[in-house]
Amino acid sequence: MKKYLLILAFLPCIFALSCHSEETNKNPQEENDDKPTDKKEEPQQQTGEFFPAWSEGYLDIHFINAGRGECTFYILPDGTTMVVDAGEVFTSDPTAQPRLPENSKFSYKTFGTYIKHFLPASSGGKLDYALMTHFHIDHIGELDSTNAVHPEGGYQLTGASGLFEEVPFRKLVDRGYPSYYEDSSNYPPESTSTTNYVQFVQYAVAKKVMTAERFVVGSDSQFQLLGATKESYKNNFRIFNHVGNGAGYYKDASGQGRVVAKTPSTENAASCGFHLKYGKFDFIAAGDLVSSAQNYQAYYYRDYVDHLEAFKANHHMAGNSWGGQMQKLAFCPRVIVVQSFDIKKPDPTVLASVFSGVFENATNNWEKDVYLTKHWDDAMEANKNTFSQCKGYGGHVVIRVAPGGESFKVYMLKDTDFSFEIKSESETYTCQ
Numbered sequence: 001m002k003k004y005l006l007i008l009a010f011l012p013c014i015f016a017l018s019c020h021s022e023e024t025n026k027n028p029q030e031e032n033d034d035k036p037t038d039k040k041e042e043p044q045q046q047t048g049e050f051f052p053a054w055s056e057g058y059l060d061i062h063f064i065n066a067g068r069g070e071c072t073f074y075i076l077p078d079g080t081t082m083v084v085d086a087g088e089v090f091t092s093d094p095t096a097q098p099r100l101p102e103n104s105k106f107s108y109k110t111f112g113t114y115i116k117h118f119l120p121a122s123s124g125g126k127l128d129y130a131l132m133t134h135f136h137i138d139h140i141g142e143l144d145s146t147n148a149v150h151p152e153g154g155y156q157l158t159g160a161s162g163l164f165e166e167v168p169f170r171k172l173v174d175r176g177y178p179s180y181y182e183d184s185s186n187y188p189p190e191s192t193s194t195t196n197y198v199q200f201v202q203y204a205v206a207k208k209v210m211t212a213e214r215f216v217v218g219s220d221s222q223f224q225l226l227g228a229t230k231e232s233y234k235n236n237f238r239i240f241n242h243v244g245n246g247a248g249y250y251k252d253a254s255g256q257g258r259v260v261a262k263t264p265s266t267e268n269a270a271s272c273g274f275h276l277k278y279g280k281f282d283f284i285a286a287g288d289l290v291s292s293a294q295n296y297q298a299y300y301y302r303d304y305v306d307h308l309e310a311f312k313a314n315h316h317m318a319g320n321s322w323g324g325q326m327q328k329l330a331f332c333p334r335v336i337v338v339q340s341f342d343i344k345k346p347d348p349t350v351l352a353s354v355f356s357g358v359f360e361n362a363t364n365n366w367e368k369d370v371y372l373t374k375h376w377d378d379a380m381e382a383n384k385n386t387f388s389q390c391k392g393y394g395g396h397v398v399i400r401v402a403p404g405g406e407s408f409k410v411y412m413l414k415d416t417d418f419s420f421e422i423k424s425e426s427e428t429y430t431c432q
Contacts, residue, residue, distance in 0.1 A: 050411055052418045053260060054079075054120055057403030059278050064114050065311070065373035065396050065415045066107035067100040069138050069159060070339045072285065072312065073111075074137050077237060077403070078227030079120045082129040083169070086111055086283065087138035088159040089341070090146075097341045097375060100415045108141065108159055112166025113418055114396070119167070128226055130169035131215070132160055133287025134271040135176070135194040138341070142192050145395065148239060154204035158193075161200035169210055173222060175245045175272050177212045197229050215272045217247045218259045223274070236405065237278050242304075243286055248296020251303040262292060267294050268315060274303060274380035279332040279405020280431035284333075285312035290320045298325035307432050308333035309408060310399055317346035317354075332366040335410055336430060337397050348383040355389050369426070371397045371410060379400035406431055 052061050054075045069087025072413040076082065088107045099105055119125065132140050141159015148157045155161055160172075204210040216222055223239040224230075242249045246264030251257055264270040271293070273286020282305050286297055294314060301308070311333035314321040316341070322331075336354070338346045357365025372378075372393035380387040385417050387393070396413040410426040 011363070019111070036275050043238060049422050050305060051398065051422055053119060056119075057410070059281070059399075059401035059405070059408075061310075061399040061401075062114070062118065063339055063373055063397040063412045064111055065100060065339070065341075066110040067210070067341055067415075069098045069107045069141070069341070071111045071163075072339070073109075073115050073118070075118065075120060076225055076227075077233050078225045078229045079122045080129075080224075080226045080230070081119060081123050082131065083111075083115065083163070083167075084131045085133055085139040085287070086130070086141065086160045086163040087136075088141040088162065089138050090142050090144040093333075097377075106147075106162060108162030109166060111163050114219065115163075117418070117420065126168045126170055127168070128170050128173065129223055130160065130164075130172045131223075131272065131274075132172070132174040132197075133285075133373050134267050135174075135191075135197065136267055136288065137191070137193050139287065140197045141193060143196055145211075149198070150203070155196050155199040155203065158196070160197060164200070164204065164210070172204075172210055172212045173215050173272075174201070174212070175215050175270055177201065177214045195336045215241060215244045217241050217244045218257075233278075238276070240275045240277070240282075241245050242300045243276050243289065243297050245270050246293050248300065249295055250296055250299035257303075260296060262421055264293060265291060268320075272315075273297060275300070277405075278401055281309045281401045281405040281408060282307065282431075283310045283312075283399075284308060286314055288315035288318075290315055290323065294323040295325035298323070298329045298331055299304050301326075301331055302329045309429065309431050310335040310337065313338045313346070315345070316340045316342065317350055318344065319350060320348045320352050321347070322354065322359075330359075330366075332368070334366075334368060335399070336368060336370045337410075338370065338372045338374070340372060341359050343377060343379050346372065348379070348386050352383075352386045355386065369410070371412065373397055373415075391426065396420075401431075 057077055060075040060079050064071045064073060067090040068087045072084045074082040086108060099107060143156055157165055201212055205212050220238050220240040222241060245396030246269055247259050247261040249257060249259050268288040269291040271289045273289055276283045282324055289297060313336050317338045340346055371390040371391055375394040392412040395415045398411040399408055402410040407428050407430050409428055412423040414421040414423055
C-alpha cells in the first residue's frame with residue numbers, strides 16, 4: 001500500500017516534467033506560424049519601466065531637459081548619431097527653471113550623462129555629428145565664473161565646449177565656420193560667449209580631434225548615414241538643409257528648387273534648420289527661427305513636405321515662433337515638441353492659437369498633440385485651460401520611429417534623476 005501511495009504522490013511531478021519537456025521541445029516556427037517573420041516587432045514599454053536602448057532600424061529623437069538649455073540627441077536608423085545644440089544658461093532669476101536633475105549639475109554634464117547612456121555600442125563613445133543652429137547661449141553655452149577652463153585651449157567648458165569633453169564629436173557643423181567674423185554675408189556673432197565657442201572650435205580643429213564645416217542650405221549630403229548597414233536605408237532616409245543664415249530653399253516661379261539668400265537681421269533669424277525624412281515620417285527642426293527665414297520654411301513645407309509627423313517648435317514657441325506664412329500655408333504638424341526653460345515660453349497666446357486653429361487658413365484646425373519639456377509652473381496655472389490640452393509636460397521627450405518609418409510613438413521620461421523611467425507613452429501615430 002505504501003508503494004502505491006508513493007507512486008501517486010510523484011505522479012504530479014512526473015506530469016509537470018513531461019509538460020515542461022513538451023513545451024521546451026516545441027518548434028519556435030510552429031509556435032509563431034500566425035506571426036509574420038520578416039517584420040521587426042516594436043518593443044512594448046509601459047509607464048514606470050525604464051526606456052529601452054535603441055536597436056537597428058529605429059529612429060530615436062531625444063529632447064533632453066536639463067532645465068537651462070536646449071539639446072536634442074538623434075540615433076539614426078543605422079546607428080549614426082547626432083546632437084543638435086547644447087545650451088547652458090546661468091541666471092539668478094527666481095522665475096527660471098532650475099537645472100535638472102539637480103541645480104548643482106552643469107547642463108552639459110546632464111546632456112553628456114544622458115547621451116552616453118543611450119549611445120549605441122557601435123558609436124565608439126563618440127557622436128558622429130554636432131550641429132549648432134545659432135550662436136545664442138541657450139544653444140551653445142554661456143560664460144560664468146564657475147566654469148572650468150580647458151587646460152590647453154584656454155576656453156571655458158560650457159554648453160557645446162563642455163559636452164565635447166563628455167562625448168566628443170567627430171564633425172561639427174555651424175552657420176559660421178571658418179570665417180565667423182570676416183564674412184559679410186554672415187550675421188556677426190554677438191557675445192563673449194560666442195567668442196569662447198569659436199575658440200573651442202578652432203582649437204579642436206587645429207588639434208585634429210574634430211572636423212568642422214559651415215552649414216550648407218540646399219544640401220542633403222552634410223549629414224549622411226555612416227553605419228555598417230547604411231546601404232539598407234539609402235533610399236528611405238534623408239536629412240535636407242532647408243534654411244540657415246537667413247537663406248531658404250523653395251520652388252521658384254518655374255517650379256525649380258533654389259536657395260534664396262538674404263543676410264539675417266537677428267541671430268535667431270540666422271538659425272539653421274533641416275527636414276529629416278525616414279519613410280513616411282517627416283520631421284522639421286530649425287533652432288529659434290523667426291522673420292523672413294521662417295517664411296522660407298513655410299514655403300518649403302508647402303512645396304516639398306505637405307504633411308509633418310513631428311516638429312520641434314521654433315524659438316521654444318515664443319510669441320514670434322509661428323509666423324504669418326506658417327499660418328497662411330497650413331503648417332500642420334501632428335506632434336509638436338516645445339523645449340523650454342523660460343516662464344514666457346511657450347507663449348500662452350501662440351499655444352492657444354495652435355490649439356484653437358484660429359490661423360487664417362481654415363485647414364489649420366488640424367489634429368495635433370503638444371509635448372512640453374517644461375514643468376507646470378505659475379504661468380501654466382494662470383492659463384490652465386490652454387496648457388491642460390498638452391499631451392505631456394515636465395520631462396525628457398522621446399520620439400521613437402518604428403523601422404521603415406511607418407509609425408511612431410512619443411514618450412515622456414522622468415527628468416529628476418537618471419533612471420530614464422517612462423512617465424507616459426502615447427498612442428501609435430501612423431505616418432502619412
